[in-house]
Amino acid sequence: MLDGTLDSETGEYLGDPCGYPRSMTDGTYWPERDNLRRRSRQSINSLCSRIGVTDKRSQQELVSAFLQCMGLARLPKMQAQIEMVFLHHKNDFKIFLSEIEKEIINTPEKDE
Numbered sequence: 438m439l440d441g442t443l444d445s446e447t448g449e450y451l452g453d454p455c456g457y458p459r460s461m462t463d464g465t466y467w468p469e470r471d472n473l474r475r476r477s478r479q480s481i482n483s484l485c486s487r488i489g490v491t492d493k494r495s496q497q498e499l500v501s502a503f504l505q506c507m508g509l510a511r512l513p514k515m516q517a518q519i520e521m522v523f524l525h526h527k528n529d530f531k532i533f534l535s536e537i538e539k540e541i542i543n544t545p546e547k548d549e
Contacts, residue, residue, distance in 0.1 A: 457512065457521045474516060477523035484531060488538040503533045 443450055446460040455470075485496040500518050507526065512518045522530050 455517060455520065457517060457525070459524070473520060473523075477516075477520045480523050480527070481519050481530075484527075484534055488534050488541070499534070499537070500530075503530055506533065 442452070442454045444460045481496060481500060482491075482493075485491070485499060490496055490499060497515050497519075500515070500522055503522065503526070504512075504518055507529065509521075512521060
């Protein structure tokens with residue numbers, strides 16, 4: 438169940454493991470994995486772009502840092518981390534990014 442093989446609420450078989458719990462009843466199960474991959478990447482890209490982070494590697498580092506701050510075990514694959522944030526923690530990730538944006542705005546630039 439914890440790896441996404443079974444529905445986390447009903448116990449039904451969903452397919453190959455994805456690395457995080459999912460269910461057909463709460464919207465975390467997507468039968469079309471390609472659609473989920475694309476939508477989750479687009480969503481994270483859009484959220485990060487709002488604070489000026491457009492580099493893919495920097496966005497991935499933000500996702501990893503967010504999950505670490507949440508106390509969640511790191512998933513081995515970056516795509517699974519992105520999907521987990523998209524499906525389970527999107528609102529918390531928005532708050533995390535807004536706090537980072539505040540820090541960027543409030544950090545004085547050093548004159549050299």
